[in-house]
Amino acid sequence: MGDVGARFRAAYGAPPGHLLLLAGSFAVTGWVALRLAGEPAVGRMLLWFVGAVIAHDFVLFPIYGLADRAARRVLGSRAVPASGPAPLNHVRVPALASGLLFLVYLPGILRLGRPTYLAASGQDQRPFLTRWLLATAALFLASALGYVLRRWWAQRR
Incomplete structure (x- = not known):
């Protein structure tokens, strides 16, 4: 079985699980496209x-x-050090998460559609910016803590 897996990987360029995941992704995408076709x-x-x-x-x-x-x-x-954690990744991940949160909640953060949001929810959009800034600070703080712990663990070993 190992020989077949090695030959498949050499021919395809990735493990069989990759092909399975890709086929599943295309199946879900096709299903969504068919559902949207009638919209x-x-x-x-x-x-x-x-x-x-x-x-x-x-x-x-x-x-x-x-x-x-x-x-x-x-x-x-x-x-990207030879040993220990890479500090750049501990900046990339929270920056990406913060950017995605910003894009998702952009209308609320910039207070666009204030009357519509108020009519639909009965709430104001003022807390959006503060909450996004707090979430961003928490993401970077958790990442910094993770970096310190990983570095401490690497030095102990």
Whole structure:
């Protein structure tokens, strides 16, 4: 069995689980596409999706690519040390999570659609910015604590 798995990996370029996961992803995507095909707003959804792809690939990716390159330049060889935890990853993960939270709650943070939100929920949008900042601080604090613990553990060994 090991020989077959090694031959498959050599021919495909990844373990069999990768192909299985990819096939499952395509199946779910196809099911969603079939469900959306009958929707009257499918054109607007497709336009939004294409716009999101373009915005990510031509605006956001170059920005965070440059930010990552700058962080690597500042950290130098400490960005990816030969032993112990990489500090750059302890900045990347909370930054990504904070950025995703910002994108999801952007209308609330910027207080867009204030009358509609108030009518629908009976609540004000003022706490959104404070809560996002607190969540961002908690993410970076947890990541820093994780880095310190991982570094301490690596030094003990």
